[in-house]
Each structure stands twice: as C-alpha cells, then as structure tokens.
Amino acid sequence: MRYLVRRLGHAFFLLAGASVLAFLFTALAPGTYFDEMRLNPQIAPETVAALRVQYGVDKPLPLRYASWLNSVLHGDMGFSFAYNGPVAPLLVVRARNTLLLTITSTLFAWAIALPLGVWSAERLGRLSDRLLSWGTAVLLVIPDLALALGLLIVALRSGSFPTGGMASVDFETLSPANKLRDLALHMILPVTALVLSTLPLLVRHVRASVADVLDAPFLLAALGHGIPKRTLLYRYALPAAANPLISLFGFSIGVLLSGSLLIEVVMSWPGLGPLLLEAILARDLYVVIGGMLFSTFFLVGGNLFADMLLYWADPRIRAESNAR
Amino acid sequence: MKVEATATGKNVHPLLKVENLVKRYTKRSLAGTPEELLALDSVSFTISPGTTLAVVGESGSGKSTLANCLACLESPTSGNIWFEGKDIVKLEERACRQVRRQIQLIFQDPASSLNPRWSAFEVLVEPLILQRKFNREEIKKRVNYWLGRVGLSQDIVGRSPMELSGGQRQRLAIARALTLEPKLLILDEALSALDCSVQAQIANLLMELQGSLGMTYLFITHDLAMAAHFADEIAVMDRGRIVEQGPPNKIFIQPEQETTRRLLAAVPRIGRGDQSALER
Amino acid sequence: MRVRRVLTRWLVTLGVLHGIVGFAGFFAPYDPVEQDRKSPYLPPMRFHLIDGQGHFHARPFVYALKLREGSFDRYVENTTEPQPVRFFMKGARYRLLGFLPCRRHLFGLENTRIYLLGTDAYGRDQLSRLLFGGQVSLLAGLLGAGITLSIGLCIGAVAGSFGGWRDSLLMRLAELFMALPWLYVLFAIRAFLPLAVSPLRAFFLIITVIGIVGWARPARLVRGVVLSAKERDFVRAARGFGATHGYLFRRHILPETSSVLLTQAAILIPQYVLAEMTLSFLGLGVPEPVPSWGNLLSSLQQYSVLVSYWWIYLPALAMVPFFLGYLGLASSLQERGAAYKIESRIWGI
Numbered sequence: 021m022r023y024l025v026r027r028l029g030h031a032f033f034l035l036a037g038a039s040v041l042a043f044l045f046t047a048l049a050p051g052t053y054f055d056e057m058r059l060n061p062q063i064a065p066e067t068v069a070a071l072r073v074q075y076g077v078d079k080p081l082p083l084r085y086a087s088w089l090n091s092v093l094h095g096d097m098g099f100s101f102a103y104n105g106p107v108a109p110l111l112v113v114r115a116r117n118t119l120l121l122t123i124t125s126t127l128f129a130w131a132i133a134l135p136l137g138v139w140s141a142e143r144l145g146r147l148s149d150r151l152l153s154w155g156t157a158v159l160l161v162i163p164d165l166a167l168a169l170g171l172l173i174v175a176l177r178s179g180s181f182p183t184g185g186m187a188s189v190d191f192e193t194l195s196p197a198n199k200l201r202d203l204a205l206h207m208i209l210p211v212t213a214l215v216l217s218t219l220p221l222l223v224r225h226v227r228a229s230v231a232d233v234l235d236a237p238f239l240l241a242a243l244g245h246g247i248p249k250r251t252l253l254y255r256y257a258l259p260a261a262a263n264p265l266i267s268l269f270g271f272s273i274g275v276l277l278s279g280s281l282l283i284e285v286v287m288s289w290p291g292l293g294p295l296l297l298e299a300i301l302a303r304d305l306y307v308v309i310g311g312m313l314f315s316t317f318f319l320v321g322g323n324l325f326a327d328m329l330l331y332w333a334d335p336r337i338r339a340e341s342n343a344r
Numbered sequence: 345m346k347v348e349a350t351a352t353g354k355n356v357h358p359l360l361k362v363e364n365l366v367k368r369y370t371k372r373s374l375a376g377t378p379e380e381l382l383a384l385d386s387v388s389f390t391i392s393p394g395t396t397l398a399v400v401g402e403s404g405s406g407k408s409t410l411a412n413c414l415a416c417l418e419s420p421t422s423g424n425i426w427f428e429g430k431d432i433v434k435l436e437e438r439a440c441r442q443v444r445r446q447i448q449l450i451f452q453d454p455a456s457s458l459n460p461r462w463s464a465f466e467v468l469v470e471p472l473i474l475q476r477k478f479n480r481e482e483i484k485k486r487v488n489y490w491l492g493r494v495g496l497s498q499d500i501v502g503r504s505p506m507e508l509s510g511g512q513r514q515r516l517a518i519a520r521a522l523t524l525e526p527k528l529l530i531l532d533e534a535l536s537a538l539d540c541s542v543q544a545q546i547a548n549l550l551m552e553l554q555g556s557l558g559m560t561y562l563f564i565t566h567d568l569a570m571a572a573h574f575a576d577e578i579a580v581m582d583r584g585r586i587v588e589q590g591p592p593n594k595i596f597i598q599p600e601q602e603t604t605r606r607l608l609a610a611v612p613r614i615g616r617g618d619q620s621a622l623e624r
Numbered sequence: 625m626r627v628r629r630v631l632t633r634w635l636v637t638l639g640v641l642h643g644i645v646g647f648a649g650f651f652a653p654y655d656p657v658e659q660d661r662k663s664p665y666l667p668p669m670r671f672h673l674i675d676g677q678g679h680f681h682a683r684p685f686v687y688a689l690k691l692r693e694g695s696f697d698r699y700v701e702n703t704t705e706p707q708p709v710r711f712f713m714k715g716a717r718y719r720l721l722g723f724l725p726c727r728r729h730l731f732g733l734e735n736t737r738i739y740l741l742g743t744d745a746y747g748r749d750q751l752s753r754l755l756f757g758g759q760v761s762l763l764a765g766l767l768g769a770g771i772t773l774s775i776g777l778c779i780g781a782v783a784g785s786f787g788g789w790r791d792s793l794l795m796r797l798a799e800l801f802m803a804l805p806w807l808y809v810l811f812a813i814r815a816f817l818p819l820a821v822s823p824l825r826a827f828f829l830i831i832t833v834i835g836i837v838g839w840a841r842p843a844r845l846v847r848g849v850v851l852s853a854k855e856r857d858f859v860r861a862a863r864g865f866g867a868t869h870g871y872l873f874r875r876h877i878l879p880e881t882s883s884v885l886l887t888q889a890a891i892l893i894p895q896y897v898l899a900e901m902t903l904s905f906l907g908l909g910v911p912e913p914v915p916s917w918g919n920l921l922s923s924l925q926q927y928s929v930l931v932s933y934w935w936i937y938l939p940a941l942a943m944v945p946f947f948l949g950y951l952g953l954a955s956s957l958q959e960r961g962a963a964y965k966i967e968s969r970i971w972g973i
Contacts, residue, residue: 037800045812161947163898165905166940169924176931183927278807282902286925296808297906300815308815315808323803415864441866449864457857461879471865517861524865 023337027327031320038316039092042309043085046098062101097313098306102298107310110295115314117186118284118291122276122318124207125214129222129276130269132215137226138253144231156220164217164279168286171213182206184288210280210287217279218272225268229261236260262333266326273322277315357429358390359560360414360528365423367409367584383409384420385584391528391577396554396561398571400607401581407564410581411532414562415449416440428527445475448521452533454513458505464516465501471524490519494549511542515549522553530562535570547574569611572596580604631956638949645758649718652752653732653740657913658716660737660747663689665697665933668742668750676703683708688736697932707733742935745923754939757915761904762946764831764916765897769889771835772896773842777885780846784854785873795847798840806837810899813837814908823914830909834899842888846881853880883961890954894947901943917942 091097097107136152143149175181182188186206194202233239234257242256284293292311299307331337367384383406391397401407412418414425416432425432432443451457458467465487472483491498494515505513514534521529531550535543551574553559565571571578572592580588580595582603588595599605644651669686685708687701715729732738741750783794813833821829853859859876867875897917903909904918905925912919920939924930930937 033796034800034803037796038804041800041804042812045816048816157948157951161944161951163901163940163943163947165898165901165918165921166937166943169921169930169937169940172927173930173934173937176927274805277805281807281811282906285906296811297908300811300908301819303815303819305815308812312804312808312812315805316803319805320803417860417863441868444864444866447864449861451857451861453857457861459858459876470862474862474865474867474871520861 021342023331023340024328027324031324034320035317038313038320039089040085042313043088045309045312046088046305047081047084062104092313097310100299100304100307102302102304102307107306110307111292111310111314114290114292114295115318117289118277118280118293119318121207121210121214121284121289121291122273122280125211125218125276125280126273128211129215129218129272133219133222133226134258137223138230138258140223140227141230141234142249142253144227144234149227152223156223159216160220160224164213164282165286167216168213168283171209171216172286175209181209183209186290206289210283210289213283213287214276214279217283218275221275222268222272226261226265229264229268230257233257233261259333263330266330266333269329270323270326273326274319277319357393358426359393359428360391360562361424361426362390362414363388363424363426365410365413365425366421367406367413367418368421382584384413384423386423387581387584387586389579389586389589391560391562393527393560394554394558395576396563396574398563398565398575398578399581399586400565400568400571400578401603402566402607404583405581406584407566407581408532411449411530411562411564414528415447415530416444417449445471445524446526447528447530448524448526450514450517450521450529450531450534453537454510454517455505457517458513458520460504460506462504463501464503464505464508467505467516468501468520468523471520475524486523490523493522493553494519509542510538511545514538514542514546518546518549518553528560528562530564532564533566534563536565536567543570550574566607567611568595568607580607627956627960631953631960634949634952634956638946638953641946641949642762645755645762647720648752648755648759649720649726650728651730652749652755653715653729653738654749654752655716655718656748656753656756656915658748658752660743660749663737663739663743663747664745666739666743666747667699667933668935669701669739671709672706675706681706681708685709686733686738707736707738709738710734741938742933744920744936750920750935750938753915753920754917754942757917757920757939758942760827760910760914760916761897761900761918761943764827764834764900764910765893765895767831768834768896768899769892771832772838772892773885773889775836775839776842776888777846777881779839780843780848781850781873781877781881783843784847784850785869785877787851791847795844798843801837801840807899807902809837810834810903811908814903820911823911826910827914830900830903834896834903838892838895842885842892845884845888849881849884850877853877883957887954887957887961890950890957894943894950897943897946 095108097111099105100107100110103110140149140152172183175183182205186203188194188202188206191199191202230253238260239252239257242252247256280291281293281296283289284291285297288294292315296308296311298304299311365384365387366382369381369383371379371381385406387406387410389397399407399410409418413420416435420433423433427443427447432440435443458464468487468491469483472478472486478486487501488498491501496512496515496519500508500512500516505516508516517534535546538546547570550559550561554561561574563571563574568578572595575592578590578592578595579586580601580603582601587601588599588604595604596608599608666689669689671684671686672681673684674680675685685706687703688705688707689699690702692698692700709731710733711731712728713732713734714727715732717725717727720726737749739749739751741754743750744753779794779798783791810833813836814830817829817833853876856876859872862872862876900909900916901918901921904916905921907919907922909918910916917939921936924936
C-alpha cells in the first residue's frame with residue numbers, strides 16, 4: 021500500500037512540476053503576447069484589457085501562478101483566439117479522440133509484440149529469430165513520417181479505406197452497429213501507422229527481457245518437472261520478465277503520445293495534433309500550453325497505471341512495501 | 345633514510361601516534377530514521393619508525409576505515425592522529441595534500457588502483473606530475489630507479505596495467521607509491537588478492553625495502569599468519585576496537601581474546617595438528 | 625577484435641553517407657533553389673543504354689520529357705533525341721564545404737536538364753534538393769545532439785561529483801523533463817518563438833529547442849558513470865598523491881564518460897534529424913526556399929500531390945540508410961561497452 025501512495029505522490033509531484041513549467045511559459049510571454057493581441061484586428065481592445073486584468077499581469081509571479089492554477093483546476097484553461105472561445109472544451113473533445121487512438125494502438129502494439137517477442141526469445145539465434153530481428157530493424161529505421169505517408173499512398177491508391185477524419189459524412193444517420201464499424205474503418209490507417217512505428221522497439225525489448233529470463237535456473241527446474249513449453253513461457257517466464265516490461269509499457273505510452281501527434285496531422289484524425297498545429301500557426305498560445313498539460317497528464321497517468329500493474333504483478337514489491 | 349628500527353622501538357619517537365580515533369557514519373534517507381554505523385570506536389596505537397605494525401581483523405572490523413583516515417582521505421569524527429608530532433586531523437585541504445605525500449596507501453586490488461586506460465608509465469609518473477616539482481629528466485630518472493628497485497623490467501612502461509600479471513601490478517603500485525618517498529606505507533590487504541607464491545615474493549620485496557630504506561609499514565590484513573611473518577607488532581581489531589595488541593610471539597602463544605583465538609584457528613597448518621599449543 | 629572491426633565498418637559506412645551529403649554541391653547537378661517553371665512535377669528520368677533504333681550507346685543517356693497529347697501533367701519520353709550524360713562537367717557555381725568555389729559536378733546534360741528524381745511544383749530538381757536538404761537535416765541532428773550531450777554532461781557531472789542536495793534537485797528536474805512527452809514540449813517551445821524568421825535563424829532556433837528538450841536521459845547516465853568512477857581505487861590513489869578535484873575529474877572521471885556519451889550520440893542524432901524533419905514537414909522548422917528533408921515532403925500534405933506525384937515521397941526514405949548506419953553504430957558501441965566490461969571482469973578490474 022505504501023508503494024502505491026508513494027507512486028501517487030510522485031505522480032502529483034510530476035504534474036505539479038509540469039504545471040509550473042506550463043505556467044512559466046504563459047507568464048514569460050504575456051508582455052509581448054498581449055501586445056501582439058492588441059495588434060490583432062479580430063480582438064476587441066476591451067477583451068485585451070479584460071484579459072490583462074483577469075490574468076493579473078502586474079502581480080508578482082507566485083500569486084499569478086496560484087491564480088492560474090486555481091483557474092486551471094476549475095476547468096478554465098485560458099482563451100483561444102483562433103476559435104474565439106474558452107480553451108478547455110476544445111481540448112477535451114480532441115483529447116478524447118487522441119486517447120481513443122493512443123489506447124487502441126497501445127493495446128494492439130502490445131498484443132502483437134508480446135507473443136512475437138516471446139516466440140523470438142524461445143528461438144534465440146535460430147533462423148526465424150534472425151529473420152524477425154531483421155524485420156524489426158527494417159521497421160525501426162523507417163521514420164514514422166515515411167511510414168504514415170507510405171500507408172496513405174497505398175490506401176489512396178487502393179481506395180478501400182477511408183483516408184481521413186474520424187467519421188464519414190453520413191455518420192449521424194447510421195445505426196449504432198454501423199457507427200462502430202465506420203469508426204473502426206477510419207481508425208485502421210492511423211492505428212496501423214502508430215502500431216508499426218512502435219512495434220520494433222517493443223518486440224526488441226520483450227525479446228531481450230524474456231531471453232534474459234529464459235536463462236534462469238528456476239525455469240530449467242520447471243522444465244524438469246515436466247511442465248509444457250507453452251505454460252512455461254507464458255505463466256513462468258513472462259511474469260518473471262514483467263518488471264522491465266511494465267516499465268517499458270510506461271515508456272511506450274510517452275512514445276505513442278508523441279507519435280500520435282504527427283500521425284493525426286498526416287491522417288487528418290481530429291485529435292490534439294491538428295489542433296495544436298493550427299494553434300501554433302495562429303499564435304494561439306493557451307491552446308498549445310493546454311495541450312501540453314493534457315498530454316503530460318495522460319503520460320503521468322499512464323505511468324501511474326503501469327506502477328499499479330507492477331504492484332499487482334510483482335510480489336516482491338508487494339512484500340517490500342507491506343513489510344515496512 | 346636512516347635505519348633506526350628496533351624490535352620494540354620503545355625508546356624512539358613514534359612516527360605515528362593514533363589517539364582515541366572515532367569514525368561514525370550516518371546514513372540519512374528521505375524517510376525513516378537515520379542509521380548510524382560506528383566504524384572506529386576509540387582506536388589508539390603507535391608505530392615507531394622503521395617498524396611494521398600489523399592490524400588484523402575480519403571484514404567489517406573497521407580496518408579499511410582506519411586506513412582511509414590515516415591516509416587523510418577521510419576525516420574522523422573525533423580523536424587525534426599525530427604524524428611526526430603534528431596533528432593531521434585538523435588540517436585543511438591544502439596542508440592535507442602535503443601530508444598525503446608522506447603517507448601512501450597500497451590497495452588490495454592492484455587492478456582497480458591502476459587506471460586501465462592508461463599505460464604503466466603514465467600510472468607511475470602520476471604522483472610526480474601532481475607534485476609539480478620535477479622536470480622531465482628527474483621524472484625519467486626516478487621512474488627507472490624505482491622500476492628497478494621493485495624488480496620490474498623497463499619494457500613494461502608501454503603496456504597497459506591490464507596486460508600485467510597480478511604480482512607485476514602490485515609491484516607497479518608499490519613503485520608508484522615509493523616515487524614520492526613516503527615515510528609511512530599503509531598496505532590495505534595488499535597481498536590478499538595475490539597467489540600464494542606471489543605473495544611471498546612481494547612480502548620479501550617489502551621487507552627488503554624496509555631494511556634498506558627504513559620504511560615504516562602499517563600492514564592491514566585478515567590473515568594472521570601473514571601478519572606474523574611480517575610484523576614487529578600485531579594489533580587485533582574487532583568491530584571498530586583494538587581488542588589485543590602485542591608482538592607476534594605473544595599473540596600466537598598466549599592469545600587473550602576470543603577474536604584472536606578465532607583468527608588463529610583460521611590459520612591453516614601444514615603437518616600434524618598440535619592443538620594443545622593453540623588451546624588454552 | 626571482432627567488435628572493433630564491426631564498429632569500424634559502421635563508421636566507414638556512415639562516413640561515406642555523410643560525405644556524399646557533405647559534398648552535395650558536387651554530387652548534385654543543380655542549385656537547389658533554381659526553379660524551372662516550365663517543368664513542374666516532372667517524373668524521374670531513366671537511364672538508357674539502348675535507344676529507340678536498337679543501337680547500343682556506351683555512354684548512358686536519358687530522354688527529355690514532353691507533355692503527353694491532351695494532358696497537362698502527364699509526360700512521355702521524347703525518344704527522338706537521346707541526351708548523353710556527361711560526367712565531371714562544369715555547371716552551376718557552388719562552394720565546396722562552404723568556402724571553396726567550384727564548378728564541377730558529378731554529372732549533367734549539355735543541352736537540357738536532367739531530373740533523376742523528378743521535379744516539384746516549381747520545377748526544382750528533387751535530387752539536388754535531396755542532397756542539400758540532407759546537409760540541413762543532418763547538421764540539425766548533429767548540432768542538436770551536441771547541445772543535448774553538453775548540457776547532459778554538465779548537469780550529470782555536477783550531480784554526480786557533488787552529490788547531496790544538488791544531486792537530488794537535478795535528478796528530480798531530470799525526472800520532470802522525462803515525464804513530458806517530447807513532441808508536445810517541442811511544440812510548446814516552438815509556439816513561443818516567432819513564426820516567420822529567416823532560414824538561418826530558424827535553423828539555429830530549432831536546433832536549440834530540440835537540443836534543450838532531451839538533456840535528462842544523458843544527464844542521468846553521466847551521473848551514474850561519475851558516481852561509480854568516484855569510488856574507483858585509482859581515484860582514491862590519485863587523491864592520495866595530492867590531486868585536486870579538478871584534476872581528478874579531468875583526468876580520471878571524464879574519460880569514463882566517453883563511452884556513454886558516444887552511445888547516446890549514436891542514439892540521439894537520428895532522433896533529432898527526425899525531429900527536424902517533423903517540424904519542417906509541418907511548416908514549423910526550416911522555411912522555404914532552403915531545402916530540408918522535412919520541408920521537401922510538406923507538399924505531400926495535399927492528397928492530390930500524394931497520389932499523383934509519387935517521387936515527391938522519396939526524401940522520406942532518404943533517412944533510412946542513415947538510420948541504419950546509426951543503429952548499427954549504436955549497437956556495436958553498446959556491444960563494445962559490454963565487451964569492455966566483460967574483459968575488465970576477466971582481467972579483474
């Protein structure tokens with residue numbers, strides 16, 4: 021239990037630190053930022069004046085942080101100039117789409133990487149293993165950008181997949197089952213791109229971790245007891261390798277989050293990626309900072325989830341934390 | 345360098361006098377109570393010039409901490425160390441560096457005390473370069489002299505320490521320490537990592553050097569037999585304290601403490617086991 | 625040793641690849657910003673040895689392209705006039721390595737222009753843009769990695785050497801930076817900075833941004849090395865000879881960090897090239913007309929271009945041999961580090 025509390029505290033610390041960074045970003049700009057706003061003909065001068073007061077530009081830094089944090093925790097993440105409205109609702113919708121993509125890709129990637137890695141570790145050094153290593157190396161050296169664009173070319177040429185957006189034009193008129201099918205069809209391309217870009221990394225690490233464990237004497241003993249190979253691999257070896265793999269899981273969430281940014285733009289998936297890009301090009305600072313905060317929140321959350329998985333999976337950690 | 349060693353050396357001024365040396369380690373963690381480790385518990389002894397004092401004890405008895413404190417690499421929590429009449433505990437960094445020259449440390453593992461990325465020559469001249477008092481001619485002269493003195497040939501200077509044998513490495517370490525012409529040499533388990541035959545060779549070298557140069561040794565070991573072979577006086581350490589002290593004969597024939605007897609019993613004996621002489 | 629030979633092979637391969645890009649002026653037939661408005665979106669020309677009449681030419685040649693009847697963007701080869709390829713011919717001026725004025729190019733055509741990788745919307749030779757763009761992208765990766773490793777070395781050294789509260793503070797900071805998804809942070813910092821700057825300023829701006837974001841992991845690794853090196857006996861021995869802290873760090877501890885730094889460099893450089901490509905592709909990096917592998921691809925954001933003009937996609941794959949080389953370098957460096965450790969264990973160090 022203490023372990024979980026400690027990890028929770030750690031997560032809070034990280035989020036607090038990220039919030040300070042985010043605040044510093046907003047705070048360092050306002051001087052010039054509000055000037056730029058004033059020059060923008062689309063924004064009324066009253067709005068600028070009101071915003072200046074609201075964000076308390078003249079107060080000392082810690083006070084501003086406190087009031088900023090207060091607003092954020094109440095759901096007010098600033099004002100978007102491009103969309104002429106509050107930032108938070110914009111982000112929430114897009115974040116939901118990004119999460120959908122990221123979580124699906126994570127599940128698929130691990131679902132493929134685990135068996136592949138175990139299979140490869142079992143046949144370490146043999147031809148099949150070497151072929152797989154070559155395959156992952158090839159995938160590893162192709163940049164995500166090239167992968168995404170390449171998949172897009174294939175899809176456009178064949179015309180069988182929808183190649184953009186999240187929903188077809190007639191989405192609202194479909195039945196629930198068809199809505200799901202439509203969503204899934206639209207997800208195929210971006211998910212494939214994301215999975216392919218992270219797969220080689222995962223497979224390599226799973227293979228390495230499981231190969232390490234396969235050397236252990238306790239497995240030899242279990243084999244001697246007549247336990248069948250499949251059980252051996254999945255119920256003895258894999259749990260023993262769980263520790264580094266769960267850490268890798270946390271790390272892979274970060275990789276996937278950043279990767280999804282690019283893939284969403286390329287594939288026109290309406291997630292945080294295209295929103296942030298527009299925001300940067302429109303100098304819409306609060307959207308960008310908000311996006312950074314959201315993504316950090318997901319990453320820290322994902323890592324916390326991984327920590328909890330670790331607690332559940334590794335009896336040594338349970339014992340150590342309960343012994344105190 | 346005068347040869348002024350006597351077996352007991354009681355009439356001569358001691359080179360080193362340690363008085364009530366205490367060293368306490370506190371481990372502070374972010375949560376929970378700080379842990380305290382008492383490595384040295386009021387240790388006192390003296391060493392006369394030209395003699396060898398052997399400090400014998402099991403691992404964890406505080407021997408290495410003692411070596412570090414004496415060589416001015418660590419500061420003791422309290423107590424005094426008188427070297428040639430001056431208290432070296434209170435010295436600040438600059439003066440400490442001067443004193444460090446005079447007291448040299450030879451480590452147990454010669455492989456780790458010589459930087460494997462350097463050549464033997466670079467290893468050897470490092471102390472001379474650090475002293476900044478010698479020009480190239482002087483350095484070369486000293487290097488050649490000491491190499492010969494410890495029984496190493498000239499052609500090893502180009503090689504990396506990794507390429508040398510254990511005995512050669514330890515000779516190199518000794519030569520390196522001697523280039524500074526120290527007064528006191530602390531040998532921290534210096535022979536323990538070597539093969540038996542090599543141990544004998546190095547031990548003889550050390551004794552020969554002591555004889556001709558009048559070196560004073562503080563010999564730290566867990567091997568009582570080696571200590572007996574080597575030392576004029578033996579001090580037995582246990583858990584940070586000196587429990588027994590005396591010349592080798594006395595320790596072997598009339599051990600007083602349990603610790604000493606345990607160490608004696610660990611000494612392998614060739615031939616008939618004459619138990620009665622050991623038991624008391 | 626076998627590992628050393630493999631390492632050398634990868635270094636040589638990378639050296640050749642970088643050399644080709646470094647001497648882009650020579651290998652590229654034309655200036656990368658030179659436009660040919662009459663030839664937009666030309667497909668790549670092919671080498672031929674046998675002409676339409678069945679004659680064999682010893683010197684390879686290409687056909688100029690002309691518009692197909694009734695089409696505005698489909699081309700066919702003009703088989704009436706074979707254009708022999710000339711090698712080492714004089715062409716546009718360029719500066720070798722940035723300062724030596726030169727005019728020789730590896731190949732070219734006498735009468736018309738050769739487009740081995742086609743052209744883009746402005747009729748610019750894609751091959752030349754690819755080679756010169758490589759200079760920009762690779763340099764961004766190298767310099768960015770240099771910045772990151774410098775920062776990481778400083779911070780890791782301070783944390784490891786001093787320990788105490790400095791160490792705790794710096795490592796907590798490192799954890800914080802590692803908890804942020806890097807591309808989002810990159811975006812955030814980029815959002816700050818002015819959008820429309822000159823290509824040179826943009827270049828240095830993004831190098832700095834990319835370099836700053838990634839300092840945490842190298843810093844932690846350096847700290848680990850410094851911590852363990854501090855405890856080594858030869859460091860204690862040197863202190864016994866009267867060494868100052870500065871000497872110890874310079875002569876004993878710093879060399880130990882070299883293997884970690886090299887391995888990190890081999891891992892970071894391709895990542896940073898990719899980061900530059902991503903930024904430039906999205907229009908946030910190096911702006912037109914300066915080519916970079918990223919902005920060469922930005923026209924692909926329009927599906928029409930993506931489908932019709934497949935050769936514009938090729939720069940995306942330009943990175944692949946470099947990635948492969950750096951991957952091989954990194955794994956052989958890691959193997960060398962591991963082998964060194966095993967060797968040390970054998971020798972008892």
